Amino acid sequence: MKDGDMELLLEVAKFESSVDMEKEYRIGWSWRHVRIWPATLSRLFKDGYLDNVFRSNSFTGYKLSEKAKALLSSNRQENLEDKETATQLKLADDLFTDIIGHEDVKTLLKATLLAEKPVHIMLTGPPALAKTLFLWDIEQTFGEQAIWLVGSATSKAGLWDLVAEREPRILLIDEMDKMNAVDMAALLTLMEGGRLVRAKRGRELDINNPLKVVAASNRLEKLSPELRSRFAIRRLNPYSRSEFLIVVKGVLVRKENLSGELAEEIAQKLDGRSQDVRDAIRIARLAPQVGVDKAISLLLGGETSTNRD
Ligand SMILES: Nc1ncnc2c1ncn2[C@@H]1O[C@H](COP(=O)(O)OP(=O)(O)O)[C@@H](O)[C@H]1O
Ligand SMILES: [Mg+2]
Structure with a gap:
């Protein structure tokens, strides 16, 4: 495999997943669709990365071969594992270093972030105890994998759509008590590993990595009992x-x-x-x-x- 071929295959995979191959591209796509020179495609075909599904004088239709798909999936797995290791190292060293004290909370949050299956945590207690800072630090470490929301401002896109769109692993919700009823209802399902249906394409989207929620709230009274029961509620006591x-x-x-x-x-x-x-x-x-x-x-x-x- 030549340098840069993996990138080309990734491009092609992206194209194939953005269209309906069964319906619109039964005879495959051509070089114009993927914007890759015919000579390059014909080399990838010879190497077994593409199947030639159709050929006429004016049109050569390709699709990714099983060999290419297997290669892409093992490549993706490796990338994920690399990312995972990097995150774990960061978790151990950097995370929460700017927060003074609260050692038990740090340990609890690190354990949940590393855990394979979700345990949702809600930090609660009076203002100015570093609750928001905890969420902020997690966002800094997890980057794209985390979504940060403030309860009062989630309504625009809607929580459900946001999660379907970005597929985060961690949802950080500050001022949870201010979240609107629709988003709260969505959250109930999301927290139990509910399946998402992407309305636009009617495609079902399975979250392989179930979502973890870390939330903060000054008050708990506004939260429904069923929502509260989905969280481990960790109270932060005022400083001595x-x-x-x-x-x-x-x-x-x-x-x-x-x-x-x-x-x-x-x-x-x-x-x-x-x-x-x-x-x-x-x-x-x-x-x-x-x-x-x-x-x-x-x-x-x-x-x-x-x-x-
Ligand atoms: N234990 C702490 N370590 C570091 N900064 C803290 C700590 N407790 C409070 N602060 C500071 O106090 C301010 C308020 O913290 P914040 O996280 O917004 O509190 P909360 O969300 O609990 O109201 C921030 O500037 C934060 O840096
Ligand atoms: Mg706060």
């Missing part, structure tokens, strides 16, 4: 005071580029006044303009401490 100090310092240094000293100062001054990491971030952003104390009093209200410098 000592955890809050560590998280705030880490976030301010790593994400807001503050010096260790300034981050420490903000964390200490917020201790006992706020449990919300987002408060710390806002204060860090205003501090260069008005100083830490003033930023705290402006944002959180209450008395300004006067012992500055």
Whole structure:
């Protein structure tokens, strides 16, 4: 096989899967359809990668041979395996490194992401506990294989169509409680490995790799009992005071580029006044303009401490 032949066969396979070979192309396709020179096609035919289904003076019709199909499928398998190994390595090393603490949740999510069969996870709990960050990190690692949705914005294409179209392995749903009823209903079926019917071509689409769902929601009350029962619901508890100090310092240094000293100062001054990491971030952003104390009093209200410098 010559260099580049595999790419040609892939092109042809793509063409064949985009048309109805039984109906429209009973006598095969010609070089014009696939835009490959006749001489090249005739070489692929001689090598056994194409079957010649029809020949007249004006038309030579080909289709992929069984030999070519077998080659393409083993090639695809290899690619998948390579990708799989790469993802597993990344999972072990990189995933969630920007999240401070939450060690059990990290372990749980890594295990589910590596598991062969789906276990769906819902992260729940008060705001600013890194729930969205967990989903975001998974998306970064899985790229094309993951779809990220915010509950309130799924209605445009519709969840069902989106999944049928992109065939993701992982569905990440933030603010799950805001999802509309139609999408919620679709989700119920998807989570049980429901088969999808692609309406357009009437072709049934089997999801070989069943979908895994990782969702986040501040509140659970809005979710129906049958949806809740499909998830392992993992509650994130508010940070303790000592955890809050560590998280705030880490976030301010790593994400807001503050010096260790300034981050420490903000964390200490917020201790006992706020449990919300987002408060710390806002204060860090205003501090260069008005100083830490003033930023705290402006944002959180209450008395300004006067012992500055
Ligand atoms: N444990 C943590 N590690 C790193 N960043 C955190 C952590 N907890 C909160 N944050 C930060 O707090 C902010 C809010 O986090 P987010 O994931 O949006 O929270 P949630 O979705 O739970 O409301 C983000 O900027 C995030 O970086
Ligand atoms: Mg969030």
